[in-house]
Structures are given as structure tokens and as C-alpha cells.
Amino acid sequence: MTTTSQPSIRGELALLTVLSASTIYFIWKLRRLRTHRRLSLQNPNPNPKPKLLFLSQTGTSKALARRLFDLLQSNGLAFDLIDAKDYEPEDLIKETLVLIVASTWEGGAAPPNGAFMANWLAESAEDFRVGSMALSRCRFAVFGVGSRAYGRRFNAVGKELSRRFRALGAAEVLSPWAGDVDRGTWMRCLRVVWEGDWSVEGGVEESGSEAEGGGESEEEEEEDGVESGIVDLEDIAGKASSRKSVAVNGERKWCMEATPSLACANKCVFCWRHHTNPVGKSWQWKMDDPLEIVNTAIELHTKMIKQMKGVPGVKEERLLEGLSPRHCALSLVGEPIMYPEINTLVDELHHRQISTFLVTNAQFPERIEMLKPVTQLYVSVDAATKDRLKAIDRPLFGDFWERFVDSLKALREKEQRTVYRLTLVKGWNTEDIDAYFKLLDIGKPDFIEIKGVTYCGSSATSKLTMENVPWHSDVKSFSEALAMKSNGEYEVACEHVHSCCVLLAKVDKFKIDGQWFTWIDYEKFHDLVASGNPFSSKDYASPTPTWAVYGAVEGGFDPKQSRYRKERHHRDKSVTS
Numbered sequence: 166m167t168t169t170s171q172p173s174i175r176g177e178l179a180l181l182t183v184l185s186a187s188t189i190y191f192i193w194k195l196r197r198l199r200t201h202r203r204l205s206l207q208n209p210n211p212n213p214k215p216k217l218l219f220l221s222q223t224g225t226s227k228a229l230a231r232r233l234f235d236l237l238q239s240n241g242l243a244f245d246l247i248d249a250k251d252y253e254p255e256d257l258i259k260e261t262l263v264l265i266v267a268s269t270w271e272g273g274a275a276p277p278n279g280a281f282m283a284n285w286l287a288e289s290a291e292d293f294r295v296g297s298m299a300l301s302r303c304r305f306a307v308f309g310v311g312s313r314a315y316g317r318r319f320n321a322v323g324k325e326l327s328r329r330f331r332a333l334g335a336a337e338v339l340s341p342w343a344g345d346v347d348r349g350t351w352m353r354c355l356r357v358v359w360e361g362d363w364s365v366e367g368g369v370e371e372s373g374s375e376a377e378g379g380g381e382s383e384e385e386e387e388e389d390g391v392e393s394g395i396v397d398l399e400d401i402a403g404k405a406s407s408r409k410s411v412a413v414n415g416e417r418k419w420c421m422e423a424t425p426s427l428a429c430a431n432k433c434v435f436c437w438r439h440h441t442n443p444v445g446k447s448w449q450w451k452m453d454d455p456l457e458i459v460n461t462a463i464e465l466h467t468k469m470i471k472q473m474k475g476v477p478g479v480k481e482e483r484l485l486e487g488l489s490p491r492h493c494a495l496s497l498v499g500e501p502i503m504y505p506e507i508n509t510l511v512d513e514l515h516h517r518q519i520s521t522f523l524v525t526n527a528q529f530p531e532r533i534e535m536l537k538p539v540t541q542l543y544v545s546v547d548a549a550t551k552d553r554l555k556a557i558d559r560p561l562f563g564d565f566w567e568r569f570v571d572s573l574k575a576l577r578e579k580e581q582r583t584v585y586r587l588t589l590v591k592g593w594n595t596e597d598i599d600a601y602f603k604l605l606d607i608g609k610p611d612f613i614e615i616k617g618v619t620y621c622g623s624s625a626t627s628k629l630t631m632e633n634v635p636w637h638s639d640v641k642s643f644s645e646a647l648a649m650k651s652n653g654e655y656e657v658a659c660e661h662v663h664s665c666c667v668l669l670a671k672v673d674k675f676k677i678d679g680q681w682f683t684w685i686d687y688e689k690f691h692d693l694v695a696s697g698n699p700f701s702s703k704d705y706a707s708p709t710p711t712w713a714v715y716g717a718v719e720g721g722f723d724p725k726q727s728r729y730r731k732e733r734h735h736r737d738k739s740v741t742s
């Protein structure tokens with residue numbers, strides 16, 4: 166008896182707790198509702214001063230709101246410019262006019278300074294007791310700031326705010342504006358008419374490229390004319406796009422640094438993308454035009470090559486080769502795949518018979534999907550498990566692991582050469598062979614390039630020491646263990662001892678009658694691209710020279726080349742002191 170009655174008493178207590186909690190909640194809501202009603206329907210003094218609110222994390226929307234504020238003010242329109250975190254959302258009930266500039270962040274969420282307001286709106290709009298007339302005296306417009314690269318979450322917050330305001334009875338005076346930081350179209354063609362009231366001049370749609378038909382043409386805008394009292398926000402656009410580069414630069418350095426560096430004159434397949442790379446230096450442009458990127462890159466590259474003339478150990482014929490670069494590493498800094506015109510850039514390079522090696526950090530699966538064939542597509546696989554990836558990459562996205570896995574899935578669909586790029590850091594990611602093997606199964610890459618981390622010194626952001634740098638023998642042991650785990654699907658194919666680097670290749674594609682075909686036939690690749698027909702990585706594979714095959718005595722060095730050793734003339738300290 167006791168054993169059955171005790172749980173039932175506990176159950177009743179639990180039920181009582183739930184009931185009283187919901188009763189308290191209900192009463193609280195009811196009071197809130199009454200307050201709303203009272204404020205909404207009886208408040209004789211609505212707030213006549215328009216508000217300009219910004220929801221911003223890294224300052225883009227804040228800067229835009231500031232410019233808008235200045236512009237309005239210079240046209241005699243006095244607004245209160247307010248950070249959303251300093252605004253009490255319940256006061257919206259009193260507002261007559263509200264403009265909002267809001268960015269969208271991770272998972273389609275509002276930036277932290279606007280989270281409370283966004284929640285309040287969502288809760289109130291969904292609470293039938295608050296009523297659909299709560300904001301009935303409020304007119305509003307929302308300007309979203311986001312990036313189309315986030316797919317269906319593009320400007321989710323701006324759209325959501327607009328929906329919530331409408332659900333609460335506010336009148337939207339302009340369609341929600343979806344600005345795209347990657348296109349710089351921002352608030353183009355937006356006009357706001359002030360005649361003591363708001364109305365809309367011209368259609369304001371989602372922004373986008375003209376190719377997509379977003380926005381009006383400049384000529385059409387001119388036709389509308391700017392009458393007194395009309396606030397033409399178009400000139401914000403120019404300032405906004407330059408601001409964009411600063412803001413974007415500040416956080417992840419996307420587009421501005423999603424620019425290529427032309428690889429050196431040799432035909433090296435791999436490209437190390439850290440800042441110590443002496444040859445593959447990256448260049449930055451304010452301009453995102455792909456043609457200009459290619460032209461400038463070639464120009465700077467050849468200039469640099471010319472400066473090498475006369476440097477001890479640099480051969481004349483290699484210099485000449487370098488003057489007509491044949492390979493381009495789209496990597497080094499930032500995330501080239503995020504560059505909006507990446508496909509045009511790739512086309513331009515291929516058109517000039519320059520092959521393309523693109524490295525991505527596996528956070529933008531949809532960008533991998535839309536990418537045209539490149540000569541070789543790498544994804545950085547910095548760790549094999551969610552926890553370790555978080556520790557090593559310190560990703561910005563909350564759903565970084567899902568993005569990572571989806572990127573590997575997207576890679577699997579690619580027909581051209583695909584590579585997992587593993588950088589081994591002793592004590593961080595050198596175990597987990599099983600977990601790495603699971604990842605192989607997702608993306609089925611053609612190759613796995615395994616390399617020991619290069620020590621670049623310790624700093625506030627990097628606590629690595631020489632202890633974390635694996636020896637070539639460590640890289641070999643790891644590679645062999647991974648190949649073994651794959652049960653014959655992959656084998657260790659090549660190594661480059663000096664670079665502490667080993668290559669695993671897919672046996673069924675690249676080992677034909679016992680001979681490895683891990684090299685690239687570049688001419689064939691360009692012919693295949695030019696043909697316009699589908700092709701696969703096997704179609705431009707070329708035989709691996711014996712000296713590059715795993716275990717060769719040359720250790721990956723071309724015996725025709727000789728290493729130049731710089732003579733060092735150290736002064737004898739005993740003489741000087």
C-alpha cells in the first residue's frame with residue numbers, strides 16, 4: 166500500500182505545482198492583457214516622436230540606422246535613435262511610427278541586443294489574449310540586414326519582425342527590405358515619403374542583384390523625382406557598402422579576403438594556407454569584381470616573381486615559368502567559397518588556362534553545392550568529432566557540426582577531384598582513427614591529404630608549442646592506420662617528407678594495374694572544361710612519378726631538382742664581445 170500511495174501523492178503534488186504555476190502565469194498574462202488593452206485603447210497620449218531602433222551585433226545595422234537617422238534629421242525629421250536593448254517593448258503600444266534596422270544571426274536569430282524585443286513580439290503575437298489590435302496605432306517599416314549565403318534563413322529576423330508587427334495590428338508602410346551584405350545593394354531604390362504620414366513611393370522588394378530583377382533601375386528611380394519632404398535613402402547605399410566591408414572584415418573576413426592568390430611557378434598540388442606562406446601571398450581588394458581580382462592577382466604575382474631575379478638559388482627558367490602562372494590557390498585567408506562571384510572567377514581562371522585549387526572550411530554546404538567544377542576541391546577536416554572540432558576551429562556557428570557534415574555530403578556529389586585536408590596537431594586530433602574513418606564514409610573524397618601542423622609561434626590565440634608538431638613518422642603512422650581502417654578502399658599513395666605530408670588515395674579510381682595515377686593532367690582538365698561536357702576526376706588523372714610514390718627513397722623530391730642551401734655567415738660572437 167505504502168509503495169503505491171507515495172508516488173500518487175508525489176504525482177498529485179507535481180500536478181498541483183504545474184496547475185498553480187500555470188494559474189499564476191494565466192493571471193499574470195491576464196493582467197498584462199488588461200494593461201495592453203488599457204494602454205492600447207485608452208491611452209489618450211500616444212507617443213508622437215518616431216523611433217528608429219537597431220538590432221545589431223557587429224555594428225552594420227547600427228551604422229545604417231545612424232546614417233538613416235542623420236539623413237532623416239537633415240530633412241527635418243526628428244526621430245529617436247535607440248539601441249533595441251535600451252527599449253522597453255511594451256512601449257510599442259504607445260508608438261505611432263517605428264523604423265527598425267535589424268540583422269540576422271546564427272540559426273536565423275536576432276542579435277543579442279534585440280533578442281528580448283524579438284521574443285516579446287513573438288510571444289505577444291502568439292498570445293490571443295494580447296489581441297491583434299495591440300499595435301493598431303503604430304506604423305512601421307523594417308530594414309533587414311543579412312546575407313543570402315544563409316539560404317532560407319536570409320534576413321529571417323527582418324521578415325519575422327515584420328510579420329509580428331502586422332500580427333499585432335501595426336500598419337506596414339513599406340514592404341520589409343532584405344539587404345544583402347554580400348551584394349552591396351542594401352537600401353537602394355528605397356524612398357520614404359514624409360507628409361506627416363508614411364506612404365510608399367515605388368515598389369520596394371527584396372534587394373538583390375539586377376540580374377535577379379530585384380529593385381528598380383536607377384533610371385526608374387530618377388523618374389520618381391525627389392520632391393520636398395521625400396527622403397531619398399539611395400545615397401546611403403554607397404556608404405553602406407563600404408561600411409559593410411569594415412564590418413564583415415571585422416568578424417570573419419569573408420568577401421573582402423575571399424580573393425585568390427596565384428600559386429607559384431612550380432606545379433605543386435598542395436597549398437598551405439597559413440600566413441607564413443612566402444609565395445602564395447594573398448591580396449585584398451575593396452572591389453569584388455572577378456575580372457579585376459584575376460588581373461590584379463596576376464599583375465602582383467608577376468611583379469613579385471620579377472623581384473626574385475638575382476636571388477641566390479633562383480633559376481632563370483623557373484622565373485620565366487613564374488611569369489605565366491598556371492595555378493591558382495583560392496585559399497589562404499578567409500573563405501573563398503563565400504565570394505558571391507566565385508563561379509565567374511573560376512570561369513575566368515579556366516578561360517586563361519589557370520587551374521583552380523579551392524579550400525573551404527566546410528561550413529557552407531550550399532555554397533559547395535553551387536560551386537562549378539574546380540581542378541581540386543579541398544575541405545579542411547580539422548577534427549573528427551564535434552567536441553574536438555569546436556575546440557580546434559572555435560567556430561562561429563552554433564550548428565557548425567551539422568554544417569560540417571552537410572558540407573562533406575555536398576562534397577560527395579562533386580565529380581571533380583575532392584580532398585579531405587587533415588592537419589594533425591599532436592595531443593589534439595591525432596587519435597580518433599575510427600571517427601575519422603566515419604567521416605570518410607560521408608564524403609568519400611578522392612584523396613586525403615594528411616599533414617603535420619606547422620608551428621607558427623605561440624600567441625594569445627594559439628597555445629600550440631613544438632610539442633604539438635608531429636614528426637613525419639607520426640604522420641605516416643596515422644595515415645597507415647587510417648588506410649588500414651578503410652579496408653582497402655584507400656591506400657597510402659604519396660608522401661613529401663620535407664613537408665611532413667602524406668597522401669591517401671581512393672584505390673578503385675587512382676590505382677590502375679598497380680600503378681598510381683594521383684597526378685593531374687592539366688591540359689586535359691582544361692580541354693574537359695572547354696568541352697562543356699560532364700567529366701570526372703579520373704578523366705584528368707595522370708601517372709604518379711616513382712619518386713613521389715609512398716616509400717620512395719627520394720621522399721617526394723624530384724631528383725631532377727636540387728636543393729639550394731643558403732650559405733650562412735654567422736659572425737663569431739667571441740670575436741665581437
Ligand SMILES: Cc1cc2nc3c(=O)[nH]c(=O)nc-3n(C[C@H](O)[C@H](O)[C@H](O)COP(=O)(O)O)c2cc1C
Pocket residue numbers: 220221222223224225226227267268269270271272273274276310311312313315318319320321346412413416417561562
Ligand atoms: C555567425 C553568423 C551567422 C549569420 N547568420 C545569418 C543568417 O542566418 N541569415 C542572414 O541573413 N544573415 C546572417 N549572417 C549575416 C549577418 O546578418 C551580417 O554579417 C550582418 O552584416 C551583421 O549585421 P550586424 O553587424 O548589424 O549585426 C550571419 C553572420 C554570421 C557571422
Ligand code: SF4
Pocket residue numbers: 427428429430431433434435436437442444445494
Ligand atoms: S601551390 Fe601554394 S604553397 Fe604550393 S608552392 Fe605554390 S604557392 Fe606555394
